[in-house]
Amino acid sequence: MPLDKPYLDVPGTTIFDADQSRKGYWLNQFCMSLMKPENRERFKKDERAYLDEWAMTEEQKQAVLARDLNRCIQLGGNIYFLAKIGATDGKSFQQMAGSMTGMSEEEYRNMMIGGGRDPRWGRS
């Protein structure tokens, strides 16, 4: 019997379920490691070398290096884990979320001040 996954057609959204979690295990565990200041320093000093210590796929490593959060999420990342990369970079959560929308930082901030994204966005 197929599992109940009614969320696959929500526009612009990837739900972090048990399948995504399995795909993103090492990517997300790498993110968790950035909660220690010494690991943040090591990552900042040589990102590639630090990433190579983790059993992530090359695609996942490239997505992290490019700070392409949408790609990271497709590859199993979860936003609460990925937020540790943004924190290491000194970015606010708003800057991180905005970076996934294709809007400039200012456009995104203004949209939020104006009441946020219309809930009908992307619906057919």
Next chain:
Amino acid sequence: MARITASVFTSHVPAIGAALDLGKTAEPYWQPLFAGYEKSKQWIRDNPPDVVFLVFNDHATAFSLDMIPTFAIGCAAEFPVADEGWGPRPVPKVTGHPELAAHIAQSVIQQDFDLTLVNKMDVDHGLTVPLSLMYGQPAAWPCPVIPFHTNVVQYPVPSGRRCLALGQAIRRAVESFDQDLKVQIWGTGGMSHQLQGPRAGLINKEFDNAFLDRLIADPKAQAAVPHIDYVREAGSEGIELVMWLIARGAMGDLAGGPPPRLAHRFYHVPASNTAVGHLILEEQT
């Protein structure tokens, strides 16, 4: 006998903590939000609990993908403030209530809810931001706190119906503890919340306010709302709202008593990427 005296519901957006810690509360962006909690700070001075039972979700802080408990109760004597990637928040450490926590764990598991017992846990903004909103910036938190984690990060997450029933079980557990304690139960997180993907920044004021209306007046109907409705209407992280149903389930009307009294209601957009919602419900005696 211990008793539930009130429930408090609030968002726990990390940027709110940052605004407090960096002294930005009077800035035009933040002022309307903090103004909405002025009444709450007075209310809690007038109605101080002996213990706060605080329902929140860990945000990839204490629980990595190594282990993801659906429900976890903090039984430790102390909970350090977590480093979420930018250093720990400059707030007091959280003192637990191991005796009451162990009692609740025993009782709730015997009522068929599978809790994970946690004896070592750093607590993140999900727990500390609500304390800051209600208590401001004291040198020490005024009472012990029992942290109660609910998984809303990795789907599937527990249903609204199960969360409401869990709240009812927690109330029975509290009432069977033989010390005379006033316990408040807080449900935190939520309101319109889409933090990821091209749809980030979704805000649905109608959905949020209908949720608040029903949480107050008809929690059983709200508990029957399926997850997918939260996801479609309030964003992928809007599912955090199910945690409010745990706190609501602990109120006396669901155990045959009178309906709670609404002491305060507040709603504001935006805080960073999300809406902010807040309620205080008091038990009628």
